Amino acid sequence: MLVVGAGPAGSTAAHDLARAGHEVLVIEEHGRVGYPVQCAGLVSQRVLDMAGSTSMVRRPVHGATVFAPSLRSVSFHATAPRAFVIDRAGLDIHLADRAARAGATFETEVKFDRLVGVSNGAATVRLVDGQGRAEDVRARLVLGCDGVASAVARAFRLRRPVEILPAFEAEFGESPGDPDQVEVYLGNELSPGLFGWWIPDGLGGARVGVAVRAGETTARAFYDRLLKHLNRRFGAAFRAPTNYLVSGVPIGDVPRTSAAHVMLVGDSAAQVKPLSGGGIFTGMRCAEIAARVAAQALEAGDLSALSLSRYDAAWRAELGEELGKALYLRRLFLRLSDADLERIIEALQASEMRASIVAFGDIDFPTHVARDLLRQSPSLVRLFPKALSALIASGAPTLPEMDPGPRRQT
Numbered sequence: 515m516l517v518v519g520a521g522p523a524g525s526t527a528a529h530d531l532a533r534a535g536h537e538v539l540v541i542e543e544h545g546r547v548g549y550p551v552q553c554a555g556l557v558s559q560r561v562l563d564m565a566g567s568t569s570m571v572r573r574p575v576h577g578a579t580v581f582a583p584s585l586r587s588v589s590f591h592a593t594a595p596r597a598f599v600i601d602r603a604g605l606d607i608h609l610a611d612r613a614a615r616a617g618a619t620f621e622t623e624v625k626f627d628r629l630v631g632v633s634n635g636a637a638t639v640r641l642v643d644g645q646g647r648a649e650d651v652r653a654r655l656v657l658g659c660d661g662v663a664s665a666v667a668r669a670f671r672l673r674r675p676v677e678i679l680p681a682f683e684a685e686f687g688e689s690p691g692d693p694d695q696v697e698v699y700l701g702n703e704l705s706p707g708l709f710g711w712w713i714p715d716g717l718g719g720a721r722v723g724v725a726v727r728a729g730e731t732t733a734r735a736f737y738d739r740l741l742k743h744l745n746r747r748f749g750a751a752f753r754a755p756t757n758y759l760v761s762g763v764p765i766g767d768v769p770r771t772s773a774a775h776v777m778l779v780g781d782s783a784a785q786v787k788p789l790s791g792g793g794i795f796t797g798m799r800c801a802e803i804a805a806r807v808a809a810q811a812l813e814a815g816d817l818s819a820l821s822l823s824r825y826d827a828a829w830r831a832e833l834g835e836e837l838g839k840a841l842y843l844r845r846l847f848l849r850l851s852d853a854d855l856e857r858i859i860e861a862l863q864a865s866e867m868r869a870s871i872v873a874f875g876d877i878d879f880p881t882h883v884a885r886d887l888l889r890q891s892p893s894l895v896r897l898f899p900k901a902l903s904a905l906i907a908s909g910a911p912t913l914p915e916m917d918p919g920p921r922r923q924t
């Protein structure tokens with residue numbers, strides 16, 4: 515079988531399938547796995563558990579400060595680590611290495627070009643190497659783990675009605691700021707559609723970026739505004755970035771993430787947390803689920819659309835409720851004015867709920883604490899009464915059981 519893309523989703527699926535005894539070829543269009551880095555590199559403990567390693571961790575972070583447009587802020591600080599700053603290229607390399615050791619074959623500088631056709635129980639796809647040479651290969655199953663601009667999704671006509679938020683990030687080798695916490699910057703002038711961030715890199719520097727709603731103003735222009743904001747906040751100038759990153763964050767619900775002979779996993783399926791844009795946890799977890807369904811389908815010799823639709827059902831059963839609620843909250847968030855954001859930060863400053871956020875806040879399942887927060891903070895609910903009362907009434911989303919099988923054995 516063919517895995518397109520050696521990111522966290524592709525290498526996780528490749529590992530599980532190779533370990534189950536299947537022949538797996540992973541193709542990666544870039545020359546080196548993990549590069550160029552297109553990520554701020556903040557992950558939860560779950561990601562480290564799934565990776566079966568902490569080798570890529572640069573440092574734990576214990577808190578976050580969220581800023582309103584006026585720089586009014588609210589801080590959360592926990593005694594235990596709430597997230598980890600990682601070397602993102604290091605994660606991708608570790609996962610690819612683990613998959614290769616399990617028996618998967620990797621070919622770099624090879625790109626999925628298009629679907630040639632489907633016949634006799636397999637898809638024929640055209641691959642193109644770094645010199646432009648084309649080769650047609652047959653695969654009973656293609657896993658499209660090829661990220662936000664997925665060529666596999668297009669080739670197999672899996673419609674993706676997702677919003678792509680343009681993102682721009684710069685890395686600074688030196689930075690002022692507390693290396694034990696991340697900073698989030700809200701505001702329609704600064705980062706409409708999501709937020710801006712300052713994330714310590716664990717080596718004395720920081721990653722500064724924005725992801726914004728697509729529009730006339732570029733993400734780069736919003737990033738420039740954020741940098742001015744940071745200069746005001748820290749009273750110091752950020753100079754000489756060591757690296758720039760331009761990419762996109764897919765947000766939305768892809769109705770079908772599988773069809774005959776194909777599954778989409780990770781960013782290609784918009785398996786991304788709508789409130790943060792983070793997709794490493796969701797992509798890796800869905801890759802584990804995809805590998806399990808793929809192994810059963812390959813063993814049964816049934817790669818039909820119906821057989822593979824069990825993947826759609828399984829990942830939605832585990833993550834669909836959280837992602838759905840987060841999408842809903844995001845729609846409410848998009849309606850907030852800067853004045854509303856100021857009021858929310860003010861309400862949080864005064865709220866006793868901050869302790870609950872610190873105790874129960876979970877970067878992978880943020881709607882859980884959001885619901886409790888809204889339930890206990892009438893001043894927040896007053897900002898958008900009808901919609902929020904519906905959300906609060908909808909009951910507690912249950913956190914999914916994580917399947918410990920593959921992780922324990924790695």
Ligand SMILES: Cc1cc2nc3c(=O)[nH]c(=O)nc-3n(C[C@H](O)[C@H](O)[C@H](O)COP(=O)(O)OP(=O)(O)OC[C@H]3O[C@@H](n4cnc5c(N)ncnc54)[C@H](O)[C@@H]3O)c2cc1C
Nearest residue numbers: 519521522523543554555556625626661780781792793794
């Ligand atoms: C600015 C920014 C910051 C982010 N920060 C975070 C964060 O802090 N935490 C977090 O959890 N998430 C973050 N994300 C999201 C995270 O990076 C993605 O969700 C995650 O990388 C998705 O993994 P993936 O394996 O699906 O896709 P990718 O990591 O994008 O991997 C896809 C791979 O496929 C390859 N590829 C693409 N097309 C082809 C083709 N045609 N043929 C062959 N190979 C191909 C690519 O080169 C790439 O290696 C961030 C995203 C952005 C844009």
